[in-house]
Amino acid sequence: MTDTHSGGHAAVAALEAEATRYVFGLIGSATMEMFDALYESSVELIAVHDERTGTHMADGYARASGNAGVVLAGQNGPGATNLVTGLAQAKAAYSPVIALAGMLSSGHVHRDAFQEVDQQALFTPVTKKTWTVPSADRVQEFIQEAHRVALAPRKGPVHVNLPRDVLSAQTPVVATRNPGRYRNHSSPAPDTVALAAAVRLIESSARPVIVAGGGIKDPGAWEPVAALSEVIHAPIVCSPGHGDAIPARVERAMGQMGPRGNPEASRLVLDADVLIVLGSRLGFNSTFYSHDNINPETKIIQVEIEPTAIGRFFDIEVGIWADAARTAGDLAAACASAQSDTRENWMRSAIEARKDFLAQRDADAINRTPIQPSGLFKALRGVLPEDAAITMDAGTMCLQATDQLSYGGPHSLFTPLDFGLVGFSFACGLGVKLAQPDRPVVSLMGDGGFGMTMSELSTAVDHGISTVTVVMNNGSWGAEKAYQRDFFDGRYIGADVSSPPFDQVAAAYGATGYRADTVDEVGDAVRAALETDGPAVVDVAVDPDALYSFRRDSFTHRGG
Template identity: 65%
Template sequence: MTQISGGQAAVEALKAEKTEYVFGLIGSATMEMFDALYDAKDINFIGVHDERTGTHMADGYARASGNTGVILAGQNGPGTTNLVTGLAQAKAAYTPIVSIGGALATGHVYRDAFQEVDQQALFTPITKKTWTAPSADRVPELVQEAFRVANAPRKGPVHLNLPRDVLSTQAEYGPMLPPKSYRPVGATAGPADAITRAAKMLADAARPVIMVGAGIKNTGTADRAIALAEAFNAPLVSSPGHGDAIPFGHPLNAGQTGPRGNEVASRLMKEADVILALGTRIGFNATFYSYDNINCDAAIIHVEQEPTAIGRYFPVEIGIWGDAPTVADQLRTEAEKLNNRAKAEAWTESFKAERQAFLTRRDAEANVDNSIIQPSGLFKTLRDVVPQNAAYTMDAGTLCLQATDKLNYWQPKSLFTPLDFGLVGFSFAAGLGVKLAMPDRPVVSLMGDGGFGMTTSELSTAVDYGINTVTVVMNNGCWGAEKAYQRDFFNGRYIGADISSPPFDKLAELYGAKGYRADTLTQTAEAIEAALVCGKPAVIDVMVDPAALYSFRRDSFKHRGG
C-alpha cells in the first residue's frame, strides 16, 4: 500500500490506462494533478488556450488513434463550463473521451461559493455518465470506471468531477488494476439463423447496396466490408462523415449517400431493393428521416452493436445485434455457400459506369477559370495537390458541407467532421489532435473564416508543441449557410450574416506559424505545396466567392415557398 494524494492517484490511474496525451488548461482547483503530471514522463501534456478547443483536440486524437481522449479542465466553475460544447460534440460523434474537471471543495457546496456551479447536473445530459468523487481513496476506482464506460459500446464521453479537498487529501492505495481486467474486449457475432436469412436475401437481390458507417470506419475493417461486397457483387455507400470508411479507389465504392452525399450513391439508396446497413444508424444526415432519400420498398438488414438503434428510424426486415466487422465475416462465409451471387451483375456494372462518369464530370465541370475562386475549383485543386495519405478535418458550414463528398479519401480514417452536432469551430483544433495521433501523415483542416476566427488562439498551442497541420480557411466574409437561407427564403434581408476578419496569413505569422494568402487557384496550389513541407503549423487564407452559397436544409424552409 502507498500513501499519496488524490491528485497523484488520479495521474497514476491515467498512467495505468497507458494514457499518451492529456489535453488541458491549468487551474488552481487541480494543482495536485498538474504537479503529479510534471513527474509523469510517459504522459505528454498539451496545454491549450480554451477548454472547448482542448476537448476537440481530445476528440480528434481519440477518433484517429483509437485510444481514449483525455481533457483536464483545471478550474471548477468557468473552467469546466467551457467543456460543455466539446463534450456535447463528442457525445453526438460517439467519441470515447474521459473529461476531468476540478470541482468545488466538498465543504463549500451549496454555499454560493466562489465559482460554484452544479457540475454533476451540468454534465449529466451531455455525457454517457458523470461522477463526482466523494473521497480521495475512491479516485483510482472512478478514473478506471470512467475509461470503462467511455469505451463500452456505444462509446462516448464521460466526465469526472474531482473536488479540491479530494485531490489534496492523502490516502492509501494498492496497485492500479490493468485495463484488461475491467475494459470490454471481444466482438459479438450475429445469430446463425439471422445470418443465413440475410445472406440469402442479399444473394437474391437484383439491386443490393451495402451502407457502411462508423462501425466499419472506426474499427479499421474496410477490408472485411470490401470482401463482403465483392462476395455479393454489391456497391458500397457510406454514411455522411464516413466517406473514408472504404478507400476511394475501390471500384465498388460509391462514396457518401444522402442529402449531402453525391448523386450516384444517393441514387443507389433510392433504388435498391435490399439494403444492408452495416454499423450505421441510418440516421439524420443520411436520410433526413425521409423516404425521399431511401427506397421505401427496400428490405433493410440492419447490423448494429447498439440494439436500440436497430429499426429506430426505418422498419427493418432483419435486425442483427452484433459487431459490424464480425457480422460482415459471417455473411461473407455464408455467401460462399450460395450459387446465385451474380444476380446483381447488371445493377453493379451500371453503377460502376455511372460512378466513373460522375468522377470524370466532376473534374471537367469544376470552375477553375473564374477570376474569383469558386468552391468546385478549390476542391479540384485540393484533389490534385494534397497527398493521398492525407487526413482531412472539417467544420460544419456551407463550404465544408460542399467539400465533404468532393474530396478523395484514399485510406480509412482520413475524414473527421462534427457529424450530427453540426459544429462550427471544430476543425482546426480537432486537426491538432488528429496530427498527434498520426504524426507521419499530412493533416489538412478546412474551415470557414467564421469558424477559424473562433479558434485562432490555439495557433499558440500548435506552435508551442510543434503540431504542424495545414489549415485552409475558405474565406467568404460571411456565415455562409445562414446567409444562403436569408438569400433564398427571406428575400435577402441580411442581418448578422456578414463578418470581418484580420488577414489570417499575417495573424498566423504573428503567432509564429507560417501564413499564406491565395486569391487564385494557382496561388492556392502553390501555398498548399509549400505549407505541407514548411515544417511549421500553416494557415492558408483562401479568398472564396462570397456569392457561392448553397442552401442545404431546404426541407426546413418549405413553409417559406422558396
C-alpha cells in the first residue's frame, strides 16, 4: 500500500529538501496541516506577531545568508494581504523571499467567501512570480519552482498560494528532488568585444572612478573590484544603501555617492572622466536620475547581470551583460600593464581628500545635549564592532547614518533601499541574526518606525534572538516635519509622535532596555547592550529640532 500524507506535510517535506532552517510565520486555520507538519520537522518555526514583520525577517535572513527566506501566512485573506508591503520591499531589494500563504478552498473561489480576495492578482505586481497550487500532488513541484525562480539571477521574492483543500488532501509520499538538479549554476561571462572596448576606455582615462553596487555583494565578489581599483588607480564609491559593498578598511573606498552619500564621493563621481559601474543601476537613490549627480560628459561603462538595467537611466559608452565581480577580475587582468602617473596622482589625491573629510567629520560632530545626529553617529562609530551587521530604516537620520558608519564588508548593511520603508529595521535585524548568529547585529530606526513593529520584541525574547535596537527618538516623523518646516512655513500637522519610554517597553516584554540622554551615555548604553544575553533596546533622546531635508527640490514650488 502506498504511503500518503497531506498536502501540508508535502509542503514541509519540500522545505526540508531545500535545507530550509527557519520559517517565519503566523498561525492560521487555512494552513493547519503545514503547522502540524512543522511540529516534528527539522525546519524551525519562528512564530511572529504580524505577517509584514515576518516578511522583513525572511528578507533579512535571505540577504544575510544568500539563501531563500521563507515566510508563511497561515490565514488567507487578511493574513495574506499583510504580506504585500514586505514583498514589495523584498522586490526593491532583489531579495529571494519565498512567501507561502493559505488560500480559501478551490470550490469557494468567486463566491464572495469568507476572507476571499484574489490572491493571485494581489501578489503579481510585488513578486517575480506568483503561483496557485492546483492539487496536493503538485505542492512539492511548486515549492521547488519557487526556490528555483527566487534564487535565479536577478534574485527576488516569489509567492505561492496554497488552497485549504490542497493542503488537507492526501497525496502519495514521493522522494524529493536534489535542489542542485534544478538550479542555475553559472552567470554570463563578459563579451570579449565589449570587454576590450572597456579596457581601451579605461586605459585612455585620467580620472576613472568605480561605482560598486549591490551586484558585487556576493561572497568573494569585492576582492576583484578592489584589485581593479588598485591596478587602474580608481577610487571606489558605493551606491547608497550598499556602503558595505567594499570593506571600510580598503584605503581606496570612498563611501557612498550621490545626494544621499557624502560630498567627497559625490565630487569624485562628478569629476570622473570614466565611470566603471559594477552591479548598480544608477537608479533613484544613487542619482535622483539627474545629471546634477552624473556628469553628462562622463563616459560610462556599465556592467549588470540584468540586461534591461544597462543604459536605462544614463547614456553609456560600453554595456556589459555579465557578472560584475567576474568582469572586474577580467578588467584587472587586462589592464595590469596600463600604468599611468596621471591616474596614480588622481588616486593619491582622492585618498588624501577622504582622510581630510573623515577627520573634519569627527571634528564637526556636535557633543551637546539634546543629542545631535552628528554626535550620535560619532559615538556609534566609536563603539560598534568592526564585524557588526547593521540594519537601517527609512527616514533622514537613517539615511545620514548609512554613510556615517563603517562596514567590515558585504552583508554588513541592510536597508530598505528604493522602497524607503519605515518599520523595517528591527524585524530585518532578527532575520539577519538568525542567518549570522556569531555576529553582533545592531538595528537603527526612529521612534515612529520602532513603534510600528515593537511587538516582535516578544518574538525575539521567545526565540532568544539577541540583537541591539537603537531607537533614535526625536518624537516626530522627522523627514516630513523637516519638509513642513522648510517648505510649508512650519505649519506642523501629523508630524509629531507620542511614544512610551522604549527602554521600559523592552523590559516589559522581557528584553533589556537602556536609556541615553547624552552623547556620553550613548557609548556606554550601546556597549552594555552588545554584551547583553538576549534582545536589547537603547532609547536615545535626539534633539527634536535637529531636522534635515534631503530632497530640497521636492517642494520648490513652496520654497522661499
